[in-house]
Amino acid sequence: MLDHQVIDTRDAYLAATASISAGTGPIGIDAERASGFTYSQRAYLIQIYRRGAGTFLFDPPALGDFSELNAALRDDEWIFHAASQDLACLREVGLDPQHIFDTELAARLLGIPRVGLGTVVEELLGIHLAKEHSAANWSTRPLPEAWLVYGALDVELLPDLRDRMVDMLATDSKTDIAAQEFAAVLAREAKPVGPEPWRRLSGVHSIRGQRGLAVARELWLARDRLAQELDVSPGRLVPDASLTAAARAMPSTRQDLADLREFSGRASRSELDRWWGAIQKGLASTDLPSLRGNGDLLPPPRAWSDRNPEADLRYKAARAALTEVSEELAIPLENLVTPDYVRRVAWTPPENVDPASVGEALAHLGARTWQIEVTAQRIADAFVDVHQAIELSSESDS
Known part of the structure; x- marks a missing residue:
């Protein structure tokens, strides 16, 4: 679509669905919201690119339901950059992928230091991608042509970027890690609104x-x-x-x-x-809120040395050990294992600390299999070292 027309009628949408279905390979997809402008997080533009079909820009408020397009593409791989940001608004209109490739997440797993789409595209494909409209009010109608060009470019390079990353993940022996992470993004339920x-x-x-x-x-x-x-x-x-x-x-x-x-x-x-x-x-009001709030939030780590000194030592030792793993695998610490999981296990460790019990605790919190495989032993060793150091200190004091 060289003129970047927005599809906002039923007939044009059905024709586009047929064209996309006839294309080949995975589908590049993106959604633009009006975050910071509107209360809702609905999609105001959905962009799709597929080889052999071209680029299509859809107007979700005008079209409403995308069930036909979803049915046509259900079994194909959908390529996102930061899928977690778009899945909710796409599901709201009936677009719910079963298989994804997330180029932002893949960039993290590959150890690329800056993972914005423009930066990753420039580094891996050698193409400069302008991002000047990323914070625009996409509920604006009609959408300016410059915004539509920007939206189209966001998806047209995704298949090439995905192909490059597939090779890089294989070279780094991270293909299975990426597959587990992509599956976790798809399976992650929306975080419920807290009681307060x-x-x-x-x-x-x-x-x-x-x-x-x-x-x-x-x-x-x-x-x-x-x-x-x-x-x-x-x-x-x-x-x-x-x-x-x-x-x-x-x-x-x-x-x-x-x-x-x-x-x-x-x-x-x-x-x-x-x-x-x-x-x-x-x-x-007679219903006065508590000063500390509700929920199962742990104290901030900076307060642990006073409130739970042994947990503080466990957490610091585990974090140091995991930093080494992060550097060995060239995977950021926050992607190696969710930091909150480490804090919770350090605050309330298993009764009998060993790799199996630590792994079970991490799994209960939601850690993926690969994360447990590369972190449970190191965390358990760190906890045991701390325990032994505390015991030796107690014996010397007595």
Whole structure:
């Protein structure tokens, strides 16, 4: 499609589906959202490229359901760059791949230091890929031609990039590792919304007391309801810093809130009654939030030396051992094994520490087979060394 026309009618969509089905090889796919502009994370443009078929740009809000296209491509390999960012919005319109190749994840496994699509394409294919529209408001209609060119280029190079990476993974004996990682991305369930999503409010840690937290909670909830209603990113109505400033100031009247300089944003005054009502609700609430929050969050590692010194020693020893493995395999530490898994096993280790028990604990948390194979022994050895060092220290002290 040299003119980069957006497909927004049913007939054009069905014709494109037939053309893509007649193409050959894996499918390059990408989706553009309007993150930072809209409340929803829906796709506003879906780009597909396949050899022998060409490039196709689809308008999801206009088309709605993509079940025919999904049925036609279900058994083929879909190539993404950072699939985890796009799968949710694609599944929302009925596009749900069964087999993927993720070039961003492959780049990490190959030890490529910078994994943005433009950087990886330039390094492996020698082609400069401009990325100036990545943060655009893709809910804009009509979409500018320059944006469409950008969107098309995002997928047209994916098959060539994938082929290059397949060879590199094989050379590094990482083909099976990549397959396990791709399967894990597909199987990963969406993270459920926590019981207190308002605690994600930036700067909430600066608010003192339960009453202040109750005010922050009600302001966040009021903003979230309005953002959903208008389909506008919450921060574009009133930024987080304004909500936390109001919760810290605890204004006693509507005018006090209006006079608060730190309380800004495009809806800060036009919706002043809404915000003042939220503050009053927080001030009157008998359901005061706890100071520490709920959930099974571990303390930050910097606090471990005081709160759980042995866990601190285990974690530091395991991290040092895993850093060596990371360097040996040229795989970033965060991809070698999820850091939170290591923290949890270090905080609450198996009763009898050995590679099997550590591996079982990692598997329970969600680690992949290859991750357990390359890390369980090193973690177990580190824990045993720490235990022995503590025992020797205790004996010498006695």
